[in-house]
Amino acid sequence: MIESREHTALHAYINLLRRKGMARESLRQREMTVLKLVPYIEYIPPNGPAYRQAVDRLFETVEKAEWPILLPVLREYFSFWINDIKAIAAMNEDRAFESGVVEWKPVQMDIKYMLASLDAVTLTSFEMMPLERYEQALRSGGADELFLDTSRKLVKMLLLRLRSAPHKQPNVYRQAVDANLALFTREEMHQLLLKVGREFYYFWKGDAEAPSHMRTSARLALAA
Numbered sequence: 135m136i137e138s139r140e141h142t143a144l145h146a147y148i149n150l151l152r153r154k155g156m157a158r159e160s161l162r163q164r165e166m167t168v169l170k171l172v173p174y175i176e177y178i179p180p181n182g183p184a185y186r187q188a189v190d191r192l193f194e195t196v197e198k199a200e201w202p203i204l205l206p207v208l209r210e211y212f213s214f215w216i217n218d219i220k221a222i223a224a225m226n227e228d229r230a231f232e233s234g235v236v237e238w239k240p241v242q243m244d245i246k247y248m249l250a251s252l253d254a255v256t257l258t259s260f261e262m263m264p265l266e267r268y269e270q271a272l273r274s275g276g277a278d279e280l281f282l283d284t285s286r287k288l289v290k291m292l293l294l295r296l297r298s299a300p301h302k303q304p305n306v307y308r309q310a311v312d313a314n315l316a317l318f319t320r321e322e323m324h325q326l327l328l329k330v331g332r333e334f335y336y337f338w339k340g341d342a343e344a345p346s347h348m349r350t351s352a353r354l355a356l357a358a
Contacts, residue, residue, distance in 0.1 A: 138176065139180070139215065140168075140172045140175060140176060140215065141172075143211065143214040143215040143217070144165065144168050144169070144172075144211070144214070146214050147164075147168070147210065147211050147214040148161055148164065148165055150222075150226075151164065164207050167203075167204050167207045167208065168207065168208070168211050170192060170196075170204075171188065171189065171192050171208060171211075174188035174189075174191050174192050175188045175215065180215065180216045181216070182212075185212055185215070185216075189205075189208055198316050199242070199316070201312065201315065201316040202309060202312040202313040202315075202316055205308075205312040205315070206305065206308055206309060206312060209308065210225065213225065242313075243295075243313075243317075244317070245317040245318070248291050248294065248314075248317060249287075251294055252287055252290050252291065252294075255290075255294060257290065257293060261293045264334070264337035264338050264340070265286070265289050265290070265293070265334075265337075267337050267344065267345075268285070268289060268333065268334050268337045268344075269282060269285075269286065271333075271337075271344070271345040271348055272285060272348075274345070275348060284326070285330050288314070288326070288327055288330045288331075289330060289334050291314050291317075292307075292310050292311065292314060292331065292334065292338075295310035295313055295314060296310050296338075304335070307331075307335055307338065307339075311327065311328070311331040314327060314331075315327055315328070332347075333347065333348045
């Protein structure tokens, strides 16, 4: 019997995690997560937009509290599903698959608490530095005040999530982004948060070339 693309990718994904030393229970949890998605991706073209739509359809059947748990797994699996060797190698280099990394999960917060915290909490100088660099880059790119204010709020929400993180590794940052995605229901907000999250990551990790990773800023409004 010929193995499907989905199961071939799943076996490659699980085998890599096993070689990295991941515990059997964690491997099984990731396998079950991917198997939930398989019925939604069996007959779609292997590209990002189709995959995202399939994930959205799956999430219509899943409690929002589970999104931050499932998203990192489905994001990792995507590169195996489309057989993107370069992306898999890049994730391997940034230790996305390391089993020895300190376990961390963002504290669950609702949107009302997060928005109230934005005005009540004072950012440290270490938190303000990348935010100010990001704002400056947005201004240089022609962003208007509404977009700047929206981006500032989304970045502050990320920084609040990341305060309890034990290290500055990409997998931790992705978890914080995923946790905040679950706070919003509108697709345009999901896309904006992903855009801001991708851009700000390079400022957060102190990359001197961070502005070069930015895209042209869209003029979008924030509405929870």
